[in-house]
Amino acid sequence: MLNTALVEQFLRTGRVMDILFLIFVWLFVIYYITKAGRGAQLPKIRRIAAIDAIREGVGRAVEIRKPVHWSFGNAGAYVTDQNVSETLAGLGVMSYTVGLCARLGARFIFHMPGNPEAIPILEGTVLEAYSKEGKLEEFDRRRDLRYYGSGMMVFTAALAQSFMTEGVAMKIMMGRQPTCMYVALEAAKLQGAIVIGGTARWTAMYSFVLTCDYLFIGEEVFAAGAYVTGNPYMISSLASEEMAKYACIGILALGIVLSLANINFAALMKN
Amino acid sequence: MSTTIRRDLPILLLAIVGFLYVAEWFFGGNVIPQLSTFKGLMGTMVSVIAWTAVGVGTIYGISSEYYLVRRNRNWQQYVTSGSMFLMMIIMAIIWIWQWSGPGRAVGYAFQSPEWRWWLMNVYSNQTQAQYAIMFLYQCGAVYRVLRVRSMETTVFTLAGLAFILKSIPLFLTVPGVSEIGDWVQGAPTLGGTRAATLTASLGALVIGLRALVGKEQTTIEVK
Amino acid sequence: MEQKTEEKTIWDKIGTIDYRYIYVFSLIMILIPIIQPIGIPMKVGSNAQTWHNTIVNIPAHSYILFNYYVDLSVWADMGPILVVTLNEVWMIPKERDVKIFFYSSTADGAVKMRDLLVTLCKPPQWRTDSYGTTWVDVGYIGFPNEAAYASFVMDFKSLILRDIRGTSLLDVPAAKEMAAHAAPTDVLTAADFDLLIWSSWGCTDPDMYVRQFWASGSPPYHVPMLMQTIGNCVPNVVPYVGPDKPIRAFIPGAAGAAELEMITGLKGDGTKMADATDLGGVATVILIALGNIAYLGGRFLGKKKEEK
């Protein structure tokens, strides 16, 4: 259907559909960002219960004088590959949590993942949140930042130890997780903590379903990352995600119609 | 000036590298081979940057442990933190001592009998013990969570049970167990997994695009 | 102030058993067959049978690429599959002239393989004597990410320069012969192999292996695969499994190894663990039943009691 030889002079083989889809999403991202820039009304985002629960958890931490623990998993803060989005979304929620802790006076402990290259952005986000609340002096790196390397079960054991010795009022875990982070989540639960978390890495989702009081399911992680910032550009660009989803359902419907008309949909999509 | 150097230039750098990666995806290979060369080189360079930064994490790890010792001056803390420092020293000594030698490759230390002893007896058993604990924790969850309380927990319980029964040799002798397990795995699970992967990818994609145009707050406002 | 304590019903008691008792119960159930094997009968599934048939019926003069992946932290679950598979491969008769290329993508693999080759997976004497001509082992190739694997399938030299004995890769006769199998004849690529046996407990790895060893290449390499994995990766593997799909068969964990051991008659740790899995499964069913009896009893029968 397509003049492949002609297209391949300008584009790599099998990338036509990719570029069309990307342009489609990109146009909507730019459209909504521009719209937000003009001060247009932001799209309404449905409530994500886990976000409300974070405020409740921080309040509880102040009440019972136990810390809030945050982690990204043993190596969950990827910045150099396709998992970077999950890190950025997690950082958005972390910034919100740290801000609440600083404002209400709860102690925040951050068990950093074993990705050393991510440390600048991880620590930077914590500093930024404290500084926004004007309480930078309350943040002590040596006291509140922990590092154990990236060994999976070494990390879970170290977390469990920290929960037992220092106490835990709320445990939040986001970022790309392996399934064995279940041990850390359950250890927090057994210590009586409110457990909140979620991941877009579907294989590990069960750990959260079984242990968390409040969940971010799959893509909710990304939506939450934008939502909590209150940044109009980020919230408004969420609408472009919805457009992409409509497009996916549309392509599915189109595929069914074309296949019924005996047109080879799979071959068309290979372009 | 300060904002330009501290914030704007890094964002610009991010966007340039990011856009070149995107361009390579569509126009690399035979169309513009230089883009693929750039991506190949940049991939390894980013790895080298990450490897070089490993000490930052170690410094943070040591300093927070040292802080704990200073704050809690009791014998239990000395023993706990001391065991960590001692272990680091032992491994460092083995590594330097066994780094290489006549007829050995550089980095031989990881294959040396001394390193293997610690790996296979100490690290490996600690890790396996944690996995075993994970199973016991999950037994607790099986009893506590898998109850037919709501639509979600009912589906979770039934689907999980179908797969567990299918995976246990003893239950495979019961007619129908294998077929039900296969169906749960092959139809509803596949559909759910497919959709969850797809939507998560769209979410990730939009964050990527937002960061490329400099509107992702987490990459902008970092102290 | 004196607090009035509510009397617990039988349903409450069944539903709120201390978690430590649950741990002890599960531990005992798993421990029983380890102390005294029971030998509960089992059935061989189609996956294990296909796996076995693929290795046993491999055509003469084939080339097998074998990734002996070992992560010591999950050795208990994946080790038995590697042991039985390696022994199965060693059992391929000499007359068949099947050549094997071994590598490891984990540092643990390179360490463990040394032990295995002199203990549980000793090659037959004729294989030992003909190292270099009937098989080659290149050891640990580093921990490759997808970009590295993309180069690897195009040219093994991008990650491997020498075999474990220090011989330059294409100076090893077996490797040289394999390289000549498919074009380009002086480069060792994925196209040179007729079967890839690999393992991983990374659940997204099947996507990568399929992309690299099946879909990439021009024409595509289409190397059929046998995959060893762990239980929770099954949903990620299933989409690629079938007689005309990239993965011909897969073995999930020690329970799968037990089936393989049953077919081959090479009894090992998998069989021992099958008993434990059986009793563990029974424990699981009991726990789910207890929880639900307590919940449903409390909900339907507990209320009636209150009404009385």
Next chain:
Amino acid sequence: MVDIYTQLGVLAGALMIIGQFTMLWKDNLYFRVTTRIVVGYYMMYMMCYYVAMIYGRTWNAMTVQGEWWWAVAIFLGLLMYTRISRQYAWIAKYPMSIALGAGVGTVSVALLRAQVLDQITYTVTDLFTATSAYALFNAIVIAVALVTTISYFFFTREHTGPLGWSAAVGRAFIMCSVAVIWAGDYMWAMAMLSGVLSYMVNNFIKGLMLGGPIS
């Protein structure tokens, strides 16, 4: 006769296992020490391993082949250490931005084909290549699951009316999918426990304490 190093190894392994298991009861010094031992081991392992990787990848390339740009990469990596100083921490943003740029560039395109477009294509082709009524039924279930689960992830509309129903069905599929993954993991963890117990019974008790063979 088993050598002393193997015997000591079994003893060390058993002590590590018992130490870790004590966490099931409550916090104690023994558990803390065994945990700190592996934390120390792993941090040093990462350090040594990465230094070996840097050396292996760059040293020969720089000194023999004259590929000077690896020195730039190492320099950029060293800039990450400015993070330790509050005053110069911002310098680390430069190497960080390069790393982030690579990640952001990858995520903006790499997922499109395999995780989005191919998934839709598979769903359609499954429907039209089904060779039996059972396969067709399954393909329909998969298509329904895909659409309803996507509908659960709509954020800009409240889940009421038809969308509410669709999202509820989607949630059931999500739970089904998560449950099967959990069940697989559960079986795996069970095998791990039996492996640990087997080590304790056969190597520690029968082997080391009763003088039997150690495997």
